[in-house]
Amino acid sequence: MSDDWxxxxxxxxxxxxxxxxxAKKLIKxxxxxxxxxxxxxxxxxxxxxxxxxxxNMSLNEFAAHYSPSIDDPTxxxxxxxxxxxxxxxxxxYIADSAITFNIDNDPKLQNYIDAAQEALDGAIAIFKPxxxxxxxxxxxxxxxxxxxxxxxxNLGGHELKQYILHAGPLFLI
Numbered sequence: 001m002s003d004d005w006x007x008x009x010x011x012x013x014x015x016x017x018x019x020x021x022x023a024k025k026l027i028k029x030x031x032x033x034x035x036x037x038x039x040x041x042x043x044x045x046x047x048x049x050x051x052x053x054x055x056n057m058s059l060n061e062f063a064a065h066y067s068p069s070i071d072d073p074t075x076x077x078x079x080x081x082x083x084x085x086x087x088x089x090x091x092x093y094i095a096d097s098a099i100t101f102n103i104d105n106d107p108k109l110q111n112y113i114d115a116a117q118e119a120l121d122g123a124i125a126i127f128k129p130x131x132x133x134x135x136x137x138x139x140x141x142x143x144x145x146x147x148x149x150x151x152x153x154n155l156g157g158h159e160l161k162q163y164i165l166h167a168g169p170l171f172l173i
Contacts, residue, residue, distance in 0.1 A: 005162070008093035015047035015088040016095040023086075027101050029078045033057050033068040036076070036084075044088040052087035052094045052165055059083075064098075079104035081112065092163035115147035 019040040026036050037055045044051055054067040060080045068074060076082060085098040100116065102109045122139040144151040161167035 004091075005093055008090040009095065011047075011090035012049055012052075012088045012093055012095035013097075015044045015049035015090070016086050016097045018047050019043040019086050019088070020084070020097065020099050023084050023099065024101070027076055027082060027084075027103065029076050029103065031076045032072070033074040033076070034070070034072045037068050040084070040086060044086070047088070049088040049090045052089040052096065056085035056098075057082065058085075076103060079106060081109050087165065089163070094160045094163075094165055096160060096165065111147050112149065115144045115149050118146070119143040119151075 022043045023036060023040050026039055037057065040055055041051055056065050056067055058064050058066050059077070059082055064083065064085055080103050081100055082103055083098055083100045085096075087094060087096045089095070100113050102113055119140040122143045123136045126135060126139055141151045159167040
């Protein structure tokens with residue numbers, strides 16, 4: 001295998017980053033989910049990549065997997081947490097990433113975003129060959145507990161392979 005796959009993953013990742021930056025500019029109360037979805041998906045394509053799945057947009061307690069339909073009237077509300085999950089691929093090498101927006105900058109809701117970011121940063125800091133999955137889970141749980149919150153149990157992760165979004169075993173954290 002050549003190093004081309006690395007460049008393909010990087011291209012896919014850059015497209016998702018560009019779409020997330022665009023989402024940050026677009027998400028405001030009263031903007032339609034469909035406008036956000038179409039614009040973000042178009043940005044991925046403009047970056048030279050293809051979609052690996054339709055955009056997922058979820059509000060508050062809905063964790064994931066809502067994609068606006070072609071005639072969807074849903075608008076961004078005045079408050080709450082809106083999660084955006086985007087995926088792109090370049091030559092089948094997939095980038096899958098999500099971001100959460102605090103629509104009205106509510107400090108209580110910001111605590112959830114801050115806890116998740118610190119948990120991610122903590123996991124990345126210890127992630128290297130030989131790190132056990134439970135060690136990653138412990139770091140994530142500790143960071144979330146430090147914010148007075150409880151981590152979700154049985155949250156899964158998955159491997160990415162060329163043209164396979166949910167490859168390999170499901171990793172429960």
